[in-house]
Amino acid sequence: MKKVLTGNFAAAYAAVAARVQVISAYPITPQTTIVEILSELVARGELAADFIKVESEHSALAACIGAQAAGARTFTATSAQGLALMHELIHWTGRARLPIVLANVNRAMAPGWSIWADATDAISERDTGWMQIYCEDNQEVFDSILMAYRIGERAEILLPTLVNLDAFFLSHTSQVVDLYDAERIDAFLPPYRPAVKLDVADPRSFGALTSPDYYYEFSYKIQKAHEAARQVIAETGKEFGSVFGRSYGLTEAYRCEDAEYVLVTYGTIAGTAKVAADRLREKGFRAGVLKIRYFRPFPAEDVVRILGRAAAAGVVDRAISYGQAGPFYTETRSVLPGAGPALTGFIAGLGGRDVSVADLESMFLQLRDGKHSPIVWIGVKP
Amino acid sequence: MNAAELQKKTPFRLTLPEEEILSPGHLACQGCGAAMAMRYALKALGRNTILSIPACCWAVIDGPFPYSAAGVPVFHCAFETAASTAAGITHALSRLGLDEITTVAWAGDGGTFDIGLQALSGAAERNDNMIYVVYDNEAYMNTGIQRSSATPHGAWTTTTPTLQFKKGPKKNIMEIMVAHSIPYAATANIAYPEDLVKKLQKARSLRGMRFLHVYAPCPTGWKHAPGVTVKIARMATECNVFPIYEVEEGVYSINRRNPNPKPVAEYLKMQGRFHHLREEDVQFIQSRVDRDWQRLIKLEQAFGKAAGT
Numbered sequence: 001m002k003k004v005l006t007g008n009f010a011a012a013y014a015a016v017a018a019r020v021q022v023i024s025a026y027p028i029t030p031q032t033t034i035v036e037i038l039s040e041l042v043a044r045g046e047l048a049a050d051f052i053k054v055e056s057e058h059s060a061l062a063a064c065i066g067a068q069a070a071g072a073r074t075f076t077a078t079s080a081q082g083l084a085l086m087h088e089l090i091h092w093t094g095r096a097r098l099p100i101v102l103a104n105v106n107r108a109m110a111p112g113w114s115i116w117a118d119a120t121d122a123i124s125e126r127d128t129g130w131m132q133i134y135c136e137d138n139q140e141v142f143d144s145i146l147m148a149y150r151i152g153e154r155a156e157i158l159l160p161t162l163v164n165l166d167a168f169f170l171s172h173t174s175q176v177v178d179l180y181d182a183e184r185i186d187a188f189l190p191p192y193r194p195a196v197k198l199d200v201a202d203p204r205s206f207g208a209l210t211s212p213d214y215y216y217e218f219s220y221k222i223q224k225a226h227e228a229a230r231q232v233i234a235e236t237g238k239e240f241g242s243v244f245g246r247s248y249g250l251t252e253a254y255r256c257e258d259a260e261y262v263l264v265t266y267g268t269i270a271g272t273a274k275v276a277a278d279r280l281r282e283k284g285f286r287a288g289v290l291k292i293r294y295f296r297p298f299p300a301e302d303v304v305r306i307l308g309r310a311a312a313a314g315v316v317d318r319a320i321s322y323g324q325a326g327p328f329y330t331e332t333r334s335v336l337p338g339a340g341p342a343l344t345g346f347i348a349g350l351g352g353r354d355v356s357v358a359d360l361e362s363m364f365l366q367l368r369d370g371k372h373s374p375i376v377w378i379g380v381k382p
Numbered sequence: 383m384n385a386a387e388l389q390k391k392t393p394f395r396l397t398l399p400e401e402e403i404l405s406p407g408h409l410a411c412q413g414c415g416a417a418m419a420m421r422y423a424l425k426a427l428g429r430n431t432i433l434s435i436p437a438c439c440w441a442v443i444d445g446p447f448p449y450s451a452a453g454v455p456v457f458h459c460a461f462e463t464a465a466s467t468a469a470g471i472t473h474a475l476s477r478l479g480l481d482e483i484t485t486v487a488w489a490g491d492g493g494t495f496d497i498g499l500q501a502l503s504g505a506a507e508r509n510d511n512m513i514y515v516v517y518d519n520e521a522y523m524n525t526g527i528q529r530s531s532a533t534p535h536g537a538w539t540t541t542t543p544t545l546q547f548k549k550g551p552k553k554n555i556m557e558i559m560v561a562h563s564i565p566y567a568a569t570a571n572i573a574y575p576e577d578l579v580k581k582l583q584k585a586r587s588l589r590g591m592r593f594l595h596v597y598a599p600c601p602t603g604w605k606h607a608p609g610v611t612v613k614i615a616r617m618a619t620e621c622n623v624f625p626i627y628e629v630e631e632g633v634y635s636i637n638r639r640n641p642n643p644k645p646v647a648e649y650l651k652m653q654g655r656f657h658h659l660r661e662e663d664v665q666f667i668q669s670r671v672d673r674d675w676q677r678l679i680k681l682e683q684a685f686g687k688a689a690g691t
């Protein structure tokens with residue numbers, strides 16, 4: 001079944017399609033319609049779930065943690081300040097190996113108050129053990145949430161996933177979304193049946209005091225799970241394609257086969273970059289786009305393989321790690337061999353500033369002419 | 383001596399459930415009131431119980447990975463999330479058709495009166511189906527005896543040194559919880575295990591948010607010998623420092639009365655944390671204890687069982 005949906009509705013309908021059993025979330029612009037529609041669907045009985053209407057994001061994620069540990073599939077959604085308030089529990093979820101899925105509407109951090117798109121909120125949760133997906137359109141939001149449960153719940157993975165969608169550009173923009181049919185989704189995503197959970201017949205403690213004798217190995221195992229996830233993500237994305245007709249990988253390479261100049265980017269900017277690449281190709285400029293879907297685990301192999309063929313590449317970040325550079329730039333840089341290609345970091349669109357096709361065309365051209373600096377500001381006002 | 387032999391020998395009938403669910407290998411200090419509280423609580427609640435335990439002494443007492451002394455499933459949660467984590471657990475259990483399991487949030491006074499108060503208030507306002515137990519040792523003991531808002535006036539802690547001892551009253555957590563109109567709120571004291579067990583059993587038979595404020599001395603933090611924990615706890619109630627009462631659907635009942643309450647000075651004398659107090663400090667504390675007790679009596683007169691008739 002196809003519907004015209006905003007990104008937020010796509011996220012909410014994905015939670016419904018995944019038959020989540022417990023939801024706990026707290027409203028924040030621009031995520032609010034996710035909690036509103038889910039409240040409505042739960043009230044109408046269209047989703048057989050408990051929605052715990054908590055008093056903060058902190059409690060929202062704590063409640064999801066408790067529920068998931070007790071054996072329920074859970075869902076939450078937030079944005080910016082809410083995600084930051086969850087931070088301690090974001091770590092908790094990752095280390096507790098609970099495959100919770102969180103839809104995060106990427107929004108700028110205050111002050112000044114901004115409700116517009118910026119990925120710095122999610123980037124700040126980089127080192128927490130969560131997998132992170134950045135979506136380009138509403139269909140990808142829907143599909144990614146379904147796949148996130150399927151991948152995260154695998155016994156060898158057991159990791160939570162942050163599914164990111166850009167504020168307003170996706171959260172409040174309507175697009176056609178195929179919701180498929182419940183039968184196929186249920187077959188793709190069977191009920192959550194964790195091997196270990198809070199169980200009175202098998203009493204265990206979870207998250208107890210942990211000496212240096214054990215903590216190190218717990219961390220090692222989280223890293224191993226992320227490494228294993230790369231292949232599971234690729235396989236699941238392919239399987240998803242065979243069932244539903246849309247395949248996904250850790251990245252999406254657009255016109256990169258023969259590209260001389262490649263822009264690496266994520267979220268909605270990827271869509272605009274594809275248009276810029278098309279336009280430049282009409283003029284004989286061999287442009288390509290490497291969209292990063294998964295920031296964690298980082299798709300090192302794809303990046304090396306695809307950028308390795310380019311003369312020069314740039315990374316477009318709608319985020320910044322102050323005192324260094326764009327976070328995707330530094331990650332990309334870190335996996336490339338010293339020999340190249342030449343890499344430029346572009347900072348664009350912070351706080352929801354528009355990033356136009358013309359901006360992206362100019363970035364492509366700078367790759368040809370540029371000095372390949374780690375930070376190039378796009379449209380900064382004096 | 384087993385329980386049956388003990389019953390024969392003593393004039394009192396032992397009414398506590400015999401089964402020991404908490405195993406003896408836990409890590410509590412000698413004379414720890416919090417360990418006694420858990421032992422009695424598990425006797426009352428049985429094995430069909432899941433605990434959510436935040437950062438507090440009990441996060442350590444249960445034992446390091448891979449050990450656990452509790453004998454029931456324990457989810458160790460973040461300091462301020464005992465209630466919110468338990469909310470998730472109890473909703474999941476209900477979704478999974480496991481309603482007969484009792485979800486218990488088990489937190490210290492710091493995790494309840496201070497950092498976890500918001501989450502607790504949220505869970506209480508929603509009337510989430512759990513028993514919330516605060517074992518009150520009147521300071522942050524896990525981190526080495528720092529003051530909390532449950533620390534009483536006059537007490538020494540490492541952050542309220544004797545030259546600047548804790549000023550101001552202990553936060554009245556019971557009144558805060560009663561103000562949420564929850565089905566059941568009660569105080570209990572490890573010196574009166576039968577009362578504690580009875581209250582937890584009553585709490586278990588009810589639904590929604592049930593709150594227990596349990597008095598649990600800490601020899602390490604209060605500076606008294608491990609052997610006198612129960613004596614001090616009993617003294618707290620006998621001098622009206624810690625009255626034993628319950629509020630069921632808004633109806634107050636004082637469960638223990640002292641026709642001749644002991645002077646608070648006797649209670650204070652037993653603990654090193656009060657040794658710096660001068661005569662006038664002690665008098666002031668006595669006056670506050672008397673005032674609070676009178677207030678409780680008035681509450682019972684106004685909102686007790688007799689009030690409606």
Ligand SMILES: Cc1ncc(C[n+]2csc(CCOP(=O)(O)OP(=O)(O)O)c2C)c(N)n1
Nearest residue numbers: 437438439461490491492493521522523524
């Ligand atoms: C967010 C956070 N802040 C501070 C701490 C450090 N901390 C751990 S336990 C504790 C005090 C606990 O006091 P209480 O709740 O009274 O329990 P007790 O230790 O007395 O049993 C503190 C401050 C923490 N774990 N998490």
Ligand SMILES: [Mg+2]
Nearest residue numbers: 490491521522
């Ligand atoms: Mg304490």
